[in-house]
Structure formats: structure tokens, C-alpha cells
Amino acid sequence: AQKITQTQPGMFVQEKEAVTLDCTYDTSDQSYGLFWYKQPSSGEMIFLIYQGSYDEQNATEGRYSLNFQKARKSANLVISASQLGDSAMYFCAIPRDTGRRALTFGSGTRLQVQP
Amino acid sequence: DTGVSQNPRHKITKRGQNVTFRCDPISEHNRLYWYRQTLGQGPEFLTYFQNEAQLEKSRLLSDRFSAERPKGSFSTLEIQRTEQGDSAMYLCASPLSGAFNEQFFGPGTRLTVL
Secondary structure: OOEEEOOOOEEEEEOOOOEEEOOEEEOOOOOOEEEEEEEOOOOOOEEEEEEEOOOOOOOEEOOEEEEEEHHHOEEEEEEOOOOHHHOEEEEEEEEOOOOOOOEEEOOOEEEEEEO | OOOOEEEOOEEEEOOOOOEEEEEEOOOOOOEEEEEEEOOOOOOEEEEEEEOOEEEEEOOOOOOOEEEEOOOOOOEEEEEOOOOHHHOEEEEEEEEOOOOOOOEEEOOOEEEEEO
């Protein structure tokens, strides 16, 4: 079964600084992908970034980048130049290995950006 | 706005009552997922539809829960005889076709059972 571990329940970062949110995973699939979602206090899940296990280059989307280390089974999210609006819960997720591709989520990291 | 809508956004009910939630996914997406999210946790998978067929249900989906997608478009999730432990955010998601496409989530329905 898939498992996602996010070991940081909460993180603080100063505005304009970079922050890394940790995610480790366990899967029996040979081919898989890692997703990161943001959930503001309003509750909606916002897709941020994705990387497939066979992608050779780390994914980037604007200020978001994935530090994907397949051998260590980690897929950390890096947010550069933090903004106050980045304050939210962040979830790492991996598709389940049942073939239906529902996502298994970690318990999340609450990021607070301080001015 | 992801294009996935859910109604109602909030529902407060008394224990023992039945509730029904609706999800309208993006029209061309034939896959649809329901998740439940309790406070302080990530979403947990409940059930999966491909078109109108319910192809998978998790162990979280007790006999009091039923989901339908009658014409392969919108979906409903009904909880009968609600319990306080059912209080949670219920999220609907639909992805594009393909193995690893992002799931577009709706805004969720927050259920409070008194």
C-alpha cells in the first residue's frame, strides 16, 4: 500500500525567504507520480506541482519546485520568495496502487509566512 | 475555480438525520472521486466512479454511505443516520484521462453533525 509521510506539522518562514516542505513516500509501483496541493483556510485543494517517477529533471512551476530524490523516496516542495498568501496547509500525495489512481495524502504541513 | 462544483458548501444536521451532497465535475472528465477530510488530516479516499460505474469503495464507506453517478455526469453522496463522527469536509475531484493527471477538486461540503 502507498504511504506518504510529512514530518513537519508546522513551519514558519519569513516573507521573501525560501522554505522546504518535506515529503517521503513508500510505494510498490514502478511508475508513479508525486503531487503537491495547497489548502488555504477556505478549504479548497489547489494543485501546485507534479513530477513523474521517470522524469529526469525536477519539476518547477513558478515559485514552486520539487526536489525529487527517487533513491531516498523523497519529494520535497521548495517555495521560493515566500509571500503572505502562501500561508496554508500543504499536502503531498501519491496515486494508490489499485489502478484506480485515487490519491493517498500525507497529514500535511501548515506553513505560516511571517511579515 | 477548478470547474468542479459542490453543493451545499455547508451542512449542519442533527444526529440520525440523512444528508445528501452533490458534485458536478468538469463535463469531459469521466472519472470522479469522493474523499473525506477530518480536521488536521489529509483527504482520505472514499469511492471512485468511471462514468456511471462505481468501481471502488474504501473501507471507510460504511453501509450508511451510498454514492451514485446516474448518468455519468454529476454524483451524489448520501449519508444515512448521520453520526457525530461523520463530521468532516467531503471533497469531490475529477481528473483528466490518463494515469497521472492532476485531480481537480471542488470546494467541498463541510458537514457538521450535532
